[in-house]
Amino acid sequence: MLFPPDATRVTGLDLREDDGLPSVHWVGVVPDDRFGGGSASDGGPGTPLLGEHAHARFTRPHLRGHRVDPQGGTGRSWTTRFEPRATTVDTVEDDPLVRARLRVEAADEAAGLSLVAEVESVAGGALRVRYALTNDATDSYVVDGLEVALPVADHLVEVLDFTGRHERERSPQRHRVTDGLWLRESRGGRPGLAAATMVVVGTPGFGTTHGEVVGVHVAWSGNSLLRVERDPATATTVGGGELLQPGEVALSPGATYTTPWVIVAAADDGLDGLAAGFHGYQRALAAHPARQPVVLNVWEAVYFDHDLDRLQGIADRAARVGVERFVLDDGWFRNRRDDNAGLGDWWVDEEVWPDGLTPLVDHVRELGMEFGLWFEPEMVNPDSDLFRAHPDWILSSGDRMPLPHRQQQVLDLSRPEVWDFLFERVHAVLDAYPISYVKWDHNRELLEAGSGRVGGAPAARAQTEGFYRLLDALAEAHPDVAWESCASGGGRVDLGVAERVQRFWTSDMTDAVARQQIQRWTTQLLAPEYVGAHISSHTSHTTGRTLTLDFRAATALFGSFGIEWDLMEAQDEDLDAIAHWVARYQTFRGLLHSGRVVRPESSDPAVLLHGVVAQDGSEALVAHVQMDESAHNRGVHVRVPGLDPTASYRLAWEGPYDEKEVSMSAPMPAHGPLGTDEATGSLLDLRGFWMPRRKPETVTLVHVTRV
Numbered sequence: 001m002l003f004p005p006d007a008t009r010v011t012g013l014d015l016r017e018d019d020g021l022p023s024v025h026w027v028g029v030v031p032d033d034r035f036g037g038g039s040a041s042d043g044g045p046g047t048p049l050l051g052e053h054a055h056a057r058f059t060r061p062h063l064r065g066h067r068v069d070p071q072g073g074t075g076r077s078w079t080t081r082f083e084p085r086a087t088t089v090d091t092v093e094d095d096p097l098v099r100a101r102l103r104v105e106a107a108d109e110a111a112g113l114s115l116v117a118e119v120e121s122v123a124g125g126a127l128r129v130r131y132a133l134t135n136d137a138t139d140s141y142v143v144d145g146l147e148v149a150l151p152v153a154d155h156l157v158e159v160l161d162f163t164g165r166h167e168r169e170r171s172p173q174r175h176r177v178t179d180g181l182w183l184r185e186s187r188g189g190r191p192g193l194a195a196a197t198m199v200v201v202g203t204p205g206f207g208t209t210h211g212e213v214v215g216v217h218v219a220w221s222g223n224s225l226l227r228v229e230r231d232p233a234t235a236t237t238v239g240g241g242e243l244l245q246p247g248e249v250a251l252s253p254g255a256t257y258t259t260p261w262v263i264v265a266a267a268d269d270g271l272d273g274l275a276a277g278f279h280g281y282q283r284a285l286a287a288h289p290a291r292q293p294v295v296l297n298v299w300e301a302v303y304f305d306h307d308l309d310r311l312q313g314i315a316d317r318a319a320r321v322g323v324e325r326f327v328l329d330d331g332w333f334r335n336r337r338d339d340n341a342g343l344g345d346w347w348v349d350e351e352v353w354p355d356g357l358t359p360l361v362d363h364v365r366e367l368g369m370e371f372g373l374w375f376e377p378e379m380v381n382p383d384s385d386l387f388r389a390h391p392d393w394i395l396s397s398g399d400r401m402p403l404p405h406r407q408q409q410v411l412d413l414s415r416p417e418v419w420d421f422l423f424e425r426v427h428a429v430l431d432a433y434p435i436s437y438v439k440w441d442h443n444r445e446l447l448e449a450g451s452g453r454v455g456g457a458p459a460a461r462a463q464t465e466g467f468y469r470l471l472d473a474l475a476e477a478h479p480d481v482a483w484e485s486c487a488s489g490g491g492r493v494d495l496g497v498a499e500r501v502q503r504f505w506t507s508d509m510t511d512a513v514a515r516q517q518i519q520r521w522t523t524q525l526l527a528p529e530y531v532g533a534h535i536s537s538h539t540s541h542t543t544g545r546t547l548t549l550d551f552r553a554a555t556a557l558f559g560s561f562g563i564e565w566d567l568m569e570a571q572d573e574d575l576d577a578i579a580h581w582v583a584r585y586q587t588f589r590g591l592l593h594s595g596r597v598v599r600p601e602s603s604d605p606a607v608l609l610h611g612v613v614a615q616d617g618s619e620a621l622v623a624h625v626q627m628d629e630s631a632h633n634r635g636v637h638v639r640v641p642g643l644d645p646t647a648s649y650r651l652a653w654e655g656p657y658d659e660k661e662v663s664m665s666a667p668m669p670a671h672g673p674l675g676t677d678e679a680t681g682s683l684l685d686l687r688g689f690w691m692p693r694r695k696p697e698t699v700t701l702v703h704v705t706r707v
Contacts, residue, residue, distance in 0.1 A: 011127050011214075011266040011277065047151035047235050049104060049117055050131070054081035059231050060181055062239075064144040067112070067137065068250070077141065082106035082115055097123055097284040112137025124280020126265035128219070132258040135251035143249040148262040149227060149239030152201055152214050156236070159228055160200040160271075162521060166193050167509035167542055169490035170521040177201065177236060182228040185243055189222055189410075189446025189460045193491045197525055199226040200274065201238050208271045208599040209641055215274045216240055217525060219495035220260035222464030245458030263495060271524060272641070276596050279527035282498055283594070289482065289502035292529050292593060293324035293370060294582050295562030297439070300510065300541060302566070304331040304338055306352050310568065312363050317567035319367035321575055322582035325437055325562075326364045327372035332357065335384065340407045343379045344386030346425035361433050372437030372482075373429070377422045378467060379408045379443060386421075393418050395449040395463065398456025405444040413466025414451050414459050423473055430478050439505065440471070442487035471500050484532065490518070493526065503532055503560050510536035510564050511543040512555035513697065516608055516625055519559055520599065528612065529593035533559030535578065537566065547697055549574060550656040553581040554623065554699035558592060558610065561585040584654075588621055595620070600639040600688070606630045606696075613642035617681065620704040621654065626694035639688035640704055643681030647706050650678050651689055654701035678707060 048055060051062045067077040086105040092098045102119040116132040129148045135141040157177045161184060162170045175182075184196040191197070200206075202213035216238050218224040223243040230236040241259050249257045263281065267273025282288060296318040302310065306328075315326055334349045336342030348356050357373075364371045380387050380394065382404070387394075394409040396402055402409065411418050430438070451459035475483065483501040485492050489508035498504075504526060507518045515533065522531055533556040539546045556562065563578065570578070585592075595612040598620075602609045606629060611622035620640050643649060679689065684704070694700055 011121075011125055011264055047237065050082060050106075050115065051149060051237070052081060053079050057231070057234065059229050059234075059237070060227070062149055063115075063131075063133065063146050065142050065146075066144070068140045068142055070139055074142075077111040077113070077137075080108045080111045080113060082108045082113075085114075092120075097281075097286075099123070107136070109136075113141065122263075122281050123284035124265070124277045124282075126263055126277045126281050128261040128263045128281075130259045130261050132256050133251070134256040135253055138253050140253075141251045142247060143244060143251065143257050144246075145241065145244055146257065146259050147225070147227065147239055147241035148259065149229070149237040150216075150264060151235045152238050153212075154236060155203060156201040156212065156214060158202055158204055158206060160202070160206075161196040161198065161226065163196070164194050164490075166488055167507060168514065169193055169195075169493075169507050169518055170197055170524075171517070172521055177228060177230055179230050179232050184226045186224050187243060189449055189463060190442060190487055190492045191221065191224065191494050192445065193488060195491075195493065196226050197493065199228060199238060199240070200271070201228060201236070202270075206270055207601055209601060209639070210270045212266075212268050213271060213274050214238060214264065214266045215278070217263045217278070217495060218242070218260055219263055219499075220464070221467065221492055221494050221496045223460050224260070224494075242461065245460055248458045248461050260496060269641075272596070272598055275524050278495075278525055279523075279597065282495065282527045282530065285499055287498070287500055287502060289529060292503065292560040292589065294322060294585060295325045295327060295372075295437075295532070295534070295560070296323040296567075297327040297329055297372075297534065297562060297564050299329035299374075300536060300564045300566070301568070302331075304336065306331050308353075308359055311360055314567050315360070315364050315367055315369070317570065317575060318563070319369060321563075321567070321579040322586070323369055323563065325370040325372055327374070327437060327439060328357070328360065329374040329439065330376075330441075332373070341381050341383035343376060343381040343408055344384040344411070346375070346377075346422075346429060348429070357433055361435075365434065370436035371434065372439060373433075373435050374439045374441060375426060375429075376441040376443060377426055377470065378411055378413065378463075379441075380411050381408050383407070390418075392452050395446060395451060395459060396456065397448045397450040398452060400448075402447040402449075405447070408444055410444065410446055410449065410463070412451050412453065412459065412463070413470060414462035415453050419466055419470060422470060426474055427477055430474070430481060435478075435481060437482045437484070439484045439486055440501075442492055444488075445491075468496075468500065471497075475500065490522065493522065495525070498526070498530065502530075504530050505532045506559065509542055510534055511540035511545055512536070512547050512552040513545060513627065514543065515555050516627065519555070520608065520610060523597050527593070528559055528597060531559035532562065533557075534562040534564035535581070536564050537569070549577050549581075551697050551699055553578070554656065554701060555625075557581065557585055557588070557701075558612070558623065561589075591619060591621060596642050598622075598641050600641065602636050604630050604632075604634075604636045604693075607636050609636070609638055611640065613640065617642060617644040617647070618706045622702045622704060624691045624694065624700040624702070626696055626698050626700075628696050630693045633693055635690055635692040637688040638691050638702070639686070640681075640684040643684055643704070644706065645680065645682035645685065647681050648678050649681060649684060649704050650707055652703050652705070654703040656699075656701070 100121040104117040107114040114134045198217040200215040203211045218240040225243045226240040265277030334345040450456035484503040485501045486505035535552045600609045608625040613620040
């Protein structure tokens, strides 16, 4: 069995041999008192670690491919039957991320292939799994697909995944598990705005705080797929992997293809338990942010209209309210007066910035703030000096230019000359100024993404690898720079890029009503400290909806907090209120960015409930979000899971609304602002505290502290 010896909740597999072949039994969530004694599997039949047609499995093969001989013949070695060669299980010492590792080596001599399966138990209690396939023969082997798929118990019969669009990412959707194959594919060269993000299978009606669930995520920033398959004769499997285009991986003799990590987590306490597993993994990554400063981004304040005096005025007001990082967005580089031109020409525009960025950078830093800058290195406008000089540098199938989107094309990062140019240009800008933060955007999907380097053959995989190498090289050259992943907002949200960045721009939607749902479901994968969340202007430029400052700020509070608003238009009372919210964020930042996310179910469909509970159960910050008018006056009981059941806790209003502001609801009890001054952790978990109906579009915060 693959269990870390120091964990109390892990996702596990029981590895056995069935008829001499390695197979796995699903273990799910296992407490530490089941380590070391007998099998903790569900007792059902084993499922092969690699599903193959040769073993009478008529489901989608985990490995699909064929051999190409020097004379051009194809179709050989299309079926495999790997035989085990060695199996090792090791405990890993002194590694904050990996606790234990299983390695299975196998080979098919007839097919001329060898395979290594790696399964690692990681921080947070999840598993991550990948395969490495090596061509041992003397002719080429084309890999059409290689996916990780693991068995799950038959009582997990409901599926959750996500869909979305620009400014409405990660909308949940559900269906039942039925016989056959369910497949979600991402083909845009990035996870995408409509990304499935993960697939979750669980017991009927599972929710945020109840039900057994298993979740799978592919840690890869390119094309990918997720799969659920139920076979009438054998078992249900869930998994995923990289989606390969035709001929994209052709293994020459001795070459190896390694799949992305597929991360699998399980929980017996619903989606919040599953999220805790993914969050624990991220918090052990080497790139995890030690601290998230308060950010001000000027995009919605000035767009492309860059004026030094105005930007310095915004910086003055940002410093007044406590902002810690000032970010100059799109529009600073050559010929970039709108989004029709300039991408690729990464030189500071001399006409707009005759003295370079130095006057603004110096002003920002003298005010005590870090300075950040926007880039979109992978893209190019046809109206740019770069494209006019090198039209062959874009991704295309070779015989035509891909359809434009946002007046831009995609640079081919698999070409060394393109990679070198981009590294030199971004490096030169970062070297010229004391820049602490880069917002890295990616504003179009890859379409007909072939490379002229290989005659127009597919290159989405090589593009993703080139992006990783570019970001890794720049991060090594500039170790003090923090990086944000942005792709039209939330189009590149995955745990492959999370190994390299400290923040994600969650969505271009900054309307706080819409953001409540977007952030709620983004934290199903991402820990809150990664989730960029900003206070926008009173009237949203995306929806036209007008919201109070308190509602907008309380919505942003539970992520990586910032401001996306023209502070030159803010009144003095607005600036004072923002300063209070900045101070509140700074007070609770440690809790919000280390604790366990909880999303208790609400009995009122007009109310959302969420919060963060400290890992040691010492405190919690809980939000009651009145989204709309309630149909009744009963209010809701707000449960707080995860506290010490035997301890007593004090409940206190954190604001921003006084307890009397209840919009003609039932009167508040006289004994204490929440009906009680103190309650046990057990009572708060099982029943919770009562909250009356509030006014629509308000957030009420309650701070829970152990006595």
